[in-house]
Each structure stands twice: as structure tokens, then as C-alpha cells.
Amino acid sequence: MTAAVRRRAGLRELGLGLALPFVLVVIWEAAGRAGVVPQGILPAPSLVAAAWRDWAFADPGLGLNPYLGTWGETVLFSARRVFTGFVCAILIGVPMGIMIGWNRMVAGAVDPLIQSLRPIPITAWLPFAIAVFGIRDAGAVFLIALGAFFPIVVNATAGARDVPRNLIRAARMMGANERQLLLRVVLPAALPNIFTGMRLGLGIAWTAVIVAEIVAVKSGLGYVLWDAYYVGRMDVVIADMVSIGIAGFLSDRVLVAVQLRVLHWKQAVRA
Amino acid sequence: MTDAVAIRGLRKVFEGRAGAVEALAAIDMTLAEGEFACILGPSGCGKSTLLNVIAGFEAPTEGSASVFGAPVSAPGPDRAVVFQEASLFPWLSVRDNVTFGPRMLGRPKDETDALARRFLDLVGLSGFEHHLPDQLSGGMKQRVGIARCLILNPRVYLMDEPFGALDAQTRMQMQELLTHVWDQARGTVLFITHDIDEAIFLADTVYVMTARPGRMRSRIAIELPRPRSIDLLTDPRFNALRADILRQIREEAIKAMAEEERARR
Known part of the structure; x- marks a missing residue:
């Protein structure tokens, strides 16, 4: 072709x-x-587009209307929280997953705890997060990190556990010590699984940020979503929903682009 | 002189869910320095287990293995292993697979890259430094597997049916390549195979193992001139050796089948 x-x-x-x-x-x-649908409940696409345009580009004026020219900063608030929480989840989840998959002692000590916390839905953690962190960014970041952590740690564990035995043996016979074995063999061999976990985790991170912003902080796409609903601005609500969808989609594309670069050896088979 | 490899009273029992399986029973053998030894045996006779014990991958149940007088306790670069499936790191280029060992030991990159070029040239892979393992054929992967052992400059080479998964044509090419490389690099080799022609063609000595539990049945010196070429396969001396070994292997295979039938009854 x-x-x-x-x-x-x-x-x-x-x-x-x-x-x-x-x-x-x-x-x-x-x-x-x-006039089949009441516009106060389901405004037509053209009305949503107009509201969105004002939300994104209009002059905020005295700042009395929160839906004029504030879209950019709103998106940034949410994106920054997702990014921070997601990076925390990777920094904790990947090493922990590798150790659980690699070392039977660590697995015995840590895995039961992870498996028993995992079924608790991220939404159930909300009161806990607010009680501990208050109405601040930290609560939202905690929820996001926690939500993204589980798929990352579980997949990193599976990746580290399934490294072909002969690759480990080959590295050992060539003189690799334990640290080199983990960094040069187990980690790269587990990376395809880790990326699977990261993509799942990123999806959960966007869910978590919206929930957290609805309840626990006063900025971001989740906050605007709920606030606009309360004042009856369904046009803004729909524009907000679409914005969340686009942000989630784009962040996933970025992650896939990174994955294709890092795992270039996975699709390198040429004729 | 110390023996290159000395196996004393080696016994290996695997504890499985279905009970204990005795893989090796009382193996005694010694390899002299520079000897190319092939171990022949029916499948399941424990010949790979023997290699794994010498490599340090598995601990013996009883007895010991030592290499140049030092008892084996863990894997190490003094005992290079060529695996049946090449077992290269798929995320590393051919060159980085070959330099992996010396890099782990902290040797500088420009030095190891030069060495890699030399050994890849020796196995006929110059120009493939930057390829990934998945872009190579089975025979080429196995040549990388040999090159990454050569670069370690080990005291013993352990080869576990390295050509077993290759097609007949490629296997023959690889056997010729290996004798050619060995004529230059020398070294002590323990080569596991179930291919009689391969064993006679490559070895100074062929050890025939019994059916499970594995023991050494006989030791046959192959006094064929080197360097060897494919022409040797039609030599009458070659045929006489093959007939003798074939008879021994067949006896072992029949014994193994009878054993299995008895176990099933």
C-alpha cells in the first residue's frame, strides 16, 4: 500500500x-x-459555542461575570493538578510496583495492603482528603495521585513479575549486580506494562480532578462545572464538559507520543 | 594443572507439586582447559540442568561443580552462557547487547564499542551494530548471543542447545561458524545438544548421558582433524562414530520409553 x-x-x-x-x-x-427542547436545560450547540467563545476570549471587565475570559486559567488550574498528581503517582507507583514484582518479601509485605485499599472508589476518599488536607490544592492532588497510583502500581508489578527468566539469567551471567539488573533489565522489560498502567491512571486522574474540584477546591473545570449548574448556566456546563473531554483526550495523545518514543523497539520490526 | 570444569557427585532433585523428580544422579566429569565437550542425551535427561548448575543458575542438591578450582555459587562473567532462545535484550541495539557485560563492569564506552565491532566482525555481523534484535533472523540473533559471550573473555563457554531452534540449513552454517570462531578464540566449551552430527562435528569429546535420572553413560574422544568443514559429514570415520553413538542413544531412548510406560501404569 x-x-x-x-x-x-x-x-x-x-x-x-x-x-x-x-x-x-x-x-x-x-x-x-x-423549541422542542427548553433552552434553559439543553441549549443548542450554537448557544454553547457562543458562551464558550465569551468564556475563552471576552474581556473580563470588572471580573463580576466569572464566565468572561477565564477559560484558559480554569483549564490550567485543572491541568496543573492532574500533572502534579499524575507525576506523584508515577514516582511512587513505578518503583513500588517493580519492587513488588521483583522481590517476594516486598510483595508479601506491601501487596496485601494495596489490594485491600484498591477497591475503595476514589470518590469515597473525598471526606478523608478534605479532613486531612482542607479546602486546598493538596487535597485534590492527593486524590488524583491516589487514583492514578493503583493502575500504575498493579501494571508495574505485573511487568516486573513477567520478565523472561532467561533475560535475568543472561544479565547475571554478564556480571550485572542487583541494582543494574533492576534498572537495566527489569525496568525496561516492564515499561510496556507501565505505560498501559499510566494510560489507565491518566483517565482516572481526570475523573479525580473533576470530583475534587466540585467538592474540595474553588477553581478549575470541576468547580466551574458545578458553579455554572447552580446559577443555571447550562451553556457553560456543556462547554465545560466538552473542555474536559478535549483535555483528557489531548493528554492521552501526549502520553501515547511519549510511549511511541520510549518503546520505539516495540514496533521496530520492519520487512 | 587444575581442571577447567570439575563435577563431583552432582545430584539434582526438583521438588514439584507432583512429587520429587530426580533430574541428575551422581554425575562425575572433568573438562580440561581448551576442551570442546558436547553432551548428548535424550530430551528430559537433565543435560540442561547440568549446564544450569555450572552456570550458577541452579544449586545442586548434592555434590559440587567447580571451575578452575573455584566452587560455583552464583552466575558470573567467567562462565558465559549461550541460550537456546538467544535471550537478547529487545530494547538494546545489537552493539549495546554485545557491550552489555563489559559496560556493567564499568568499562568505558569507546573501548567496549571497539571490542564489539571486532567480535561482531568475527561472527559475520559487521554492519548490523545498530539493528534491533527483532530485526534479525534466528541465526543472526544467535551470533549476537555468541559475540556477547566472546567479549566477556570467559574461562568457560556454556552453550545450551544454541542451534536447536534453527532450521537445518542455518544450523549447519552456524556449526561451521562456531568451529571457525573457536579455532581463533579457543577456550573451554561445554555444548549441550541432542543432534549427534552436531556433537561429532564440533567436539573433542562427546559425553552420552542416560535417560532420566541423568548419568554419564560414556565418553567418546573425537579424533578428527581440525579445522573441520562440512565435508567431514561424509567421512567414513565420521560415519563410524555416528553409528556407535546412535546405538547408545537408541538404547537410552528405549529405556526412557519403558520407564515412562511403567510410571503410567
């Missing part, structure tokens, strides 16, 4: 994928204009 043919096939697929959402948006818009 030539590059041109492949590109055309890709475009056709993209067109097919966009058709259904487009039809739905058109019906939604038509229903709004025909």
Missing part, C-alpha cells in the same frame, strides 16, 4: 467517524431552534 492510498483510507475512516456526531449536532441544533 502506498503512502497516498493509506492517507486516503485514513481520511475516509476519519470522515466516517465524524458523520454520526455531525448528524447528532444538527438534530440537536434543529430541535433547539424548533
